[in-house]
Amino acid sequence: MMGAPGAGKGTQAKLLEERFKVPHISTGDMLREAVQADTPLGREAAQIIQQGLLVPDDLVIRIVDERLQKAAGGFILDGFPRTVAQAEALDELLTRRQQPLNAVIEIAVPRDEVVLRLSRRRVCRSCGTMFNTAFQPPEGPCDRCGGELYQREDDREDTVRRRLEVFRQETAPVLAHYKKKGLLRRVSGTGSPADVFGRIATEVQ
Ligand code: AMP
Secondary structure, X not given: OEOOOOOOHHHHHHHHHHHHXXXXXXXXXXXXXXXXXXXXXXXXXXXXXXXXXXXXXXXXXXXXXXXXXOOOOOOEEEOXXXXXXXXXXXXXXXXXXXXXXXXXXXXXXXXXXXXXXXXXXXXXXXXXXXXXXXXXXXXXXXXXXXXOEEOOHHHOHHHHHHHHHHHHHHHHHHHHHHHHOOOEEEEEOOOOHHHHHHHHHHHHO
């Protein structure tokens, strides 16, 4: 799943996980868990995430490599690869495992819309479900598990601006990488999550 921060990658990846019964692998979630657990990786990543910058390629590639070893039956990658170097490393490790990508979905959302979505996003501390305060009051609780909702530190305005700039510079070239390989499927990310899911499901049937 590719797309700018706030495009809906996480939401759509969770829906795909439910529909196709393959694990949703989010490098952002894995890194936040490492920060929470205060592991050496988490300590290295914490500041970088807070600043809206990218964690070094070698660290992220290592955690994806380890996680993919437990995903022989397929996977949905969300938030990875985010640089051309990560995309090349992924190509290499999937070729080694003879487990090619079926499709790369780009969720396209206008810039103003992603800024608005990120400023309104709240995440459940317990189950990770994402909410938009336009539909669910920020005080919560989560209507799936009753957990507390919070705003991610990196969803604050100036960090959002930096993340979008990093996306433009570092991640947009990854789209060209997959376009060249004929794997890229671009879908509009506007409308409800169910609308967007319908478009994606058509592309991955
Ligand atoms: P996300 O939840 O995907 O928006 O990721 C949150 C943050 O984690 C990003 O802004 C980066 O700091 C870091 N991160 C997640 N995935 C990667 C990646 N593939 N490469 C580098 N940094 C990443």
